[in-house]
Amino acid sequence: MSHLLKLENVRAYYVIKNRSSIKEVKAVDDVSLTLDESEIVGIVGESGCGKSTLTNVILMNIKPPLKFISGKVILWKDGKPIELNKLSRDRLKKEIWGREISIIPQFAMNALVPTYKVRRIITDIYKSHYETNSDEEYILNMAAKRFKELGLPEKVLNMYPFELSGGMKQRVIIAIATLMNPKLLVADEPTSALDVITQKMVLKTLLDIYHKGFIKSIIFVSHDIATVRQIATRLVVMYAGKIIEDGPVEEIISNPMHPYTKYLIRSVLTPERTTKRGEIVTVPGFPPDLSNPPSGCRFHPRCSYKRSRCLSDEPHMLKVNDKHYVACWLYS
Amino acid sequence: MLLKVENLTKIFESGFIRIRSLKAVDNVSFTINEGEVVSIVGESGSGKSTLAKMILRLLPPTSGRILYKGKDIWKDFKSSSDLKNYWREVHAVFQDPYSSFNPYVQVNRVLYQALKLIGINPKSEEGKRLIEESLTRVGLNPSDVLGKYPHQLSGGQRQRLMIARNWIIKPKLLIADEAVSMIDASMRGTIIKLLLEMRDVLGTSIIFITHDIGLAYHISDRILVMYRGKLIEEDTPDDIINNPKHEYTMKLIKSVPLLYKKWTFD
Numbered sequence: 056m057s058h059l060l061k062l063e064n065v066r067a068y069y070v071i072k073n074r075s076s077i078k079e080v081k082a083v084d085d086v087s088l089t090l091d092e093s094e095i096v097g098i099v100g101e102s103g104c105g106k107s108t109l110t111n112v113i114l115m116n117i118k119p120p121l122k123f124i125s126g127k128v129i130l131w132k133d134g135k136p137i138e139l140n141k142l143s144r145d146r147l148k149k150e151i152w153g154r155e156i157s158i159i160p161q162f163a164m165n166a167l168v169p170t171y172k173v174r175r176i177i178t179d180i181y182k183s184h185y186e187t188n189s190d191e192e193y194i195l196n197m198a199a200k201r202f203k204e205l206g207l208p209e210k211v212l213n214m215y216p217f218e219l220s221g222g223m224k225q226r227v228i229i230a231i232a233t234l235m236n237p238k239l240l241v242a243d244e245p246t247s248a249l250d251v252i253t254q255k256m257v258l259k260t261l262l263d264i265y266h267k268g269f270i271k272s273i274i275f276v277s278h279d280i281a282t283v284r285q286i287a288t289r290l291v292v293m294y295a296g297k298i299i300e301d302g303p304v305e306e307i308i309s310n311p312m313h314p315y316t317k318y319l320i321r322s323v324l325t326p327e328r329t330t331k332r333g334e335i336v337t338v339p340g341f342p343p344d345l346s347n348p349p350s351g352c353r354f355h356p357r358c359s360y361k362r363s364r365c366l367s368d369e370p371h372m373l374k375v376n377d378k379h380y381v382a383c384w385l386y387s
Numbered sequence: 388m389l390l391k392v393e394n395l396t397k398i399f400e401s402g403f404i405r406i407r408s409l410k411a412v413d414n415v416s417f418t419i420n421e422g423e424v425v426s427i428v429g430e431s432g433s434g435k436s437t438l439a440k441m442i443l444r445l446l447p448p449t450s451g452r453i454l455y456k457g458k459d460i461w462k463d464f465k466s467s468s469d470l471k472n473y474w475r476e477v478h479a480v481f482q483d484p485y486s487s488f489n490p491y492v493q494v495n496r497v498l499y500q501a502l503k504l505i506g507i508n509p510k511s512e513e514g515k516r517l518i519e520e521s522l523t524r525v526g527l528n529p530s531d532v533l534g535k536y537p538h539q540l541s542g543g544q545r546q547r548l549m550i551a552r553n554w555i556i557k558p559k560l561l562i563a564d565e566a567v568s569m570i571d572a573s574m575r576g577t578i579i580k581l582l583l584e585m586r587d588v589l590g591t592s593i594i595f596i597t598h599d600i601g602l603a604y605h606i607s608d609r610i611l612v613m614y615r616g617k618l619i620e621e622d623t624p625d626d627i628i629n630n631p632k633h634e635y636t637m638k639l640i641k642s643v644p645l646l647y648k649k650w651t652f653d
């Protein structure tokens with residue numbers, strides 16, 4: 056299998072200057088991750104744990120107050136590794152974004168300019184985000200073709216965003232983001248604002264572009280593990296700016312190892328025999344303040360398995376088997 | 388019986404030359420008892436929020452009646468104090484925790500407004516006690532949040548703050564319109580527990596509006612299914628999930644992503 060993307064010990068912090076002090080929010084803190092072609096990776100974790108920040112790091116879309124502190128973001132292009140963290144924003148725009156990696160940002164649906172027709176939105180995005188030299192007609196022809204392939208009516212090009220339902224809007228956004236057949240599509244909470252019936256339709260569209268070979272790999276970010284598991288082959292669990300478990304979806308769901316992952320799975324409220332009606336399990340305590348994260352294992356204030364070591368030493372990623380990794384002292 | 392909705396209909400008309408009319412809510416009838424948790428489930432656009440707005444007396448119905456403790460809320464309220472009293476007893480938890488607070492108003496003021504609504508001076512001993520009590524109830528540390536602005540709180544803290552308001556006002560009927568759909572799945576349970584605690588401790592009735600029938604299954608005494616403005620099915624959670632009668636209800640159930648089963652996307 057060929058590598059597609061690799062993060063090596065990446066740190067990215069929000070640096071917030073006040074009158075008298077500087078605060079660093081450690082949103083992505085020493086994260087390593089390798090992604091191979093053909094993988095569909097789901098990234099899950101509670102609100103504020105750093106998922107969206109991580110998606111921006113993957114694209115190296117770093118804008119203040121976010122600061123890239125250290126580490127490497129490597130992308131394989133035509134078989135050769137490139138360090139994205141060394142490229143200028145200009146080069147990223149010309150050579151990487153849209154062509155190699157595309158993103159569907161969280162809340163993208165709300166960001167469509169309401170007074171422009173879809174066709175204008177498309178040409179604008181292509182000019183401003185990706186610096187393409189292609190003329191408008193060429194881009195619109197591509198779009199029309201792609202819409203057809205995904206079962207979207209071509210007349211959508213001449214409609215305004217408010218004329219489209221939520222599901223239609225999100226599918227248009229998926230089509231636009233993948234027009235140039237990027238290898239990797241990063242989708243940040245693409246279904247969270249939709250009703251369940253529409254969610255299913257949008258997930259199907261994501262799988263469609265994958266199975267048709269328009270994209271090679273997907274990173275799907277969501278706080279909802281039951282949604283992620285419908286399309287992901289691999290699950291990455293984040294907690295407080297770090298990856299704490301990583302492995303095949305089925306394996307993690309049937310055998311979660313990290314105490315946080317165990318809670319996450321037991322707190323799912325689905326109508327299944329395994330989840331008893333009315334029995335609501337929640338993670339005790341509160342999400343940590345990432346400008347002043349807990350010492351040792353960041354989960355220790357909420358963990359019922361903690362030992363003295365957990366308060367002082369940070370657990371490393373431990374290999375459970377070839378594909379399953381966990382960062383917790385219980386297993387070393 | 389606390390609330391009775393009878394043949395409620397709302398028609399929206401739009402357009403100038405060719406007037407189009409849309410029946411957002413179509414001849415809906417149901418009742419809510421004291422201390423009961425009832426979910427209204429349906430896809431987006433099925434008329435749930437329109438129904439909620441009419442019950443909250445924010446939108447007049449086209450026809451039909453809403454009886455609260457036997458009084459028609461659109462016809463029988465004679466004075467402004469009747470109305471004030473209604474809004475004290477029937478309260479909403481909003482759809483989007485991120486936009487429902489004025490960004491320039493400190494957290495304290497959000498709670499002061501609630502105190503004023505029930506006629507208590509925020510600076511009085513009782514006012515201070517109520518603020519402390521309500522924040523602690525929802526798991527917020529008063530010294531942690533008082534004096535801050537909404538943007539300085541996390542989404543979960545804001546959602547808790549909204550529920551803290553309700554512990555001050557102690558409404559008889561709480562209407563939660565997609566109050567947890569947008570928030571983090573691991574926080575969802577916490578918020579739902581806080582809502583159910585209001586029912587258990589204060590006997591509050593709750594109308595829980597959601598598109599997720601799985602969520603409704605876990606928290607309600609009764610589920611009403613809405614489709615294109617109409618109520619099409621009503622039953623206990625177990626009967627709805629195990630023995631749905633309407634095809635649309637089946638579709639809603641099938642669309643809920645399950646943890647232990649993967650879709651085939653056929």
Ligand SMILES: Nc1ncnc2c1ncn2[C@@H]1O[C@H](COP(=O)(O)OP(=O)(O)OP(=O)(O)O)[C@@H](O)[C@H]1O
Binds near residue numbers: 102104120161345542
């Ligand atoms: N522009 C910003 N300035 C300062 N801090 C920020 C900014 N954006 C995010 N943060 C902080 O960085 C941390 C991670 O945020 P991020 O948006 O990556 O979380 P997330 O996992 O995507 O959450 P959600 O599920 O709510 O989308 C949080 O503590 C957040 O408050």
Ligand SMILES: Nc1ncnc2c1ncn2[C@@H]1O[C@H](COP(=O)(O)OP(=O)(O)O)[C@@H](O)[C@H]1O
Binds near residue numbers: 411431432434
């Ligand atoms: N103020 C309004 N004017 C015109 N149509 C509206 C208005 N509010 C809602 N609608 C329409 O009424 C229908 C029901 O909407 P809504 O009650 O918001 O549904 P839900 O909350 O179930 O998603 C939709 O077709 C919506 O577009």
Ligand code: SF4
Binds near residue numbers: 360370383
């Ligand atoms: S390392 Fe310790 S505190 Fe952290 S999750 Fe494992 S047992 Fe709990």
Ligand SMILES: [Mg+2]
Binds near residue numbers: 106108161243
């Ligand atoms: Mg996010």
Ligand SMILES: [Mg+2]
Binds near residue numbers: 435
């Ligand atoms: Mg609504």
